[in-house]
Amino acid sequence: MIRDIVMFGDPVLRAVGAKVGEVTEEVRTLAKDMLDTMRHADGVGLAAQQVGVALQMAVVDVADSEDRPSAMWVNGQPVNLADYMPMVLLNPVVEPGKEKEVDTEGCLSFPKMNADILRPAKIRCQAQTLDGKGVDFEATGLLARAVQHELDHLNGVLFIDRMSSAAKAALAGKLKRLQRAAR
Ligand SMILES: [Zn+2]
Secondary structure, three states, X not given: OOOOXXXXXXXXXXXXXXXXXXXXXXXXXXXXXXXXXXXXXXXXEEEHHHHOOOEOEEEEOOOOOOOXXXXXXXXXXXXOHHHHOOEEEEEEEXXXXXXXXXEEEEEOOEEEEEEEEEEEOEEEEEEEOOOOOOEEEEEEHHHHHHHHHHHHHHOOOOHHHHOOHHHHHHOHHHHHHHXXXXX
């Protein structure tokens, strides 16, 4: 089921997600709905907060983003990205690498807004999964960026918090309009 995406201005986007405990039917349904909603909106990631639920759960799918490549390693070995997409990450923990890079980013809760964001280029992510097995992987490129963007959401952090003040100022009018519409 496609759910409504929460727009900037709604306080749930600033809520820190509660840890996902047992994988109940409700958790599975939420994950499926988040995947449906992300695909319908042509996104590469979505956090539970963006459908109004403050939980440590995010979905990511970068398999169709050939123009913005990603690489992924499991147990230190390169893997075929498509075999691991889409990902449903529960209670993810991210260890950022030292090297950083700038790339453009958007967010489904901020329609028609993009900005360059500086983030670590490589990450290691450990998360629980719906099947109980868990994942432990390293990523670069768009996957690394998407996972970090979603992890921020789970902690109530938004990409406007990571923009340069000039980039944020350039979007000020659009941001004000969104916030007004949310009231
Ligand atoms: Zn976002």
